[in-house]
Amino acid sequence: MRSIPNRLQAILKNIRESEQHFNRPKNSVKLLAVSKKQSVDSIKQAYESGQHAFGENYLQEAMDKIHYFSEEEISWHFIGKIQSNKTLAIAENFDWVHTIERGKIAFRLNEHRAKMKKVLNVLIQVNISGEESKSGVSLEAFPKLVAYVKAFRWLKLRGVMGMPAQYNSFELQCESFAPLTKAMNLHRHKFDSLSIGTSQDYKAAIAVGSTMVRIGEGLFGPRQK
Ligand SMILES: *Cc1c(COP(=O)(O)O)cnc(C)c1O
Secondary structure, rough: OOHHHHHHHHHHHHHHHHHHHOOOOOOOOOOEEEEEOOEEEHHHHHOOOOOEEEEEEEEEHHHHHHHOOOOOOEEEEEEEOHOOOOHHHHHOOOOEEEOOOOHHHHHHHHHHHHHHOOOOOEEEEEEEOOOOOOOOOOOOOOHHHHHHOOOOOOOEEEEEEEOOOOOOHHHHHHHHHHHHHHHHHEEEOOOOEEEEEEEHHHHHHHHHHEEEEEEEEEHHOOOOO
């Protein structure tokens, strides 16, 4: 199996080639390395090869890693489901939160960041109907949540995140992203981030406008159980 530095290089090359192929501006797609259930050694290998943005889903696990790498210049993104009693720790430890799906969570994150006097980058997670995991706000409820989140001084609403079901064909993958690109297009002039695409479908995601692909196993290999 290839090493993490080699895989990182290959993924970045694929991202740059996809940008070119689908007429996207050069360097308009960023890589978020999804390090949930991966070791600190794996993160270290990616970091030392130049990867400085990492995504985590589970708070306790993430906090151990953030503490371990506290001297490094890493941007940490929370991409897991948020329980409201976890908002303080999330506000204190993360630079981005991709998974805002309820007003209450936004309200609490804003309050905690107000004390820190530091703006938090946030994305609203949009649910694709028929999806197995019911995470995210419906497309119908999306505009109201946008208006609510936008009003908070210490949250910077950057865009939309989503995780559709997995399909094998490129065409179905592109189609599965349609509700997300639709949500994004409603606010094209204000939003700058569309967080879609994983190891399986990031080329399709780039084709339809992703600005941040979230890649885990394709970079690090299989996750620990
Ligand atoms: C685990 C996860 C990913 C990465 O998936 P891979 O298939 O490992 O690339 C991306 N986004 C979210 C929200 C995840 O939970």
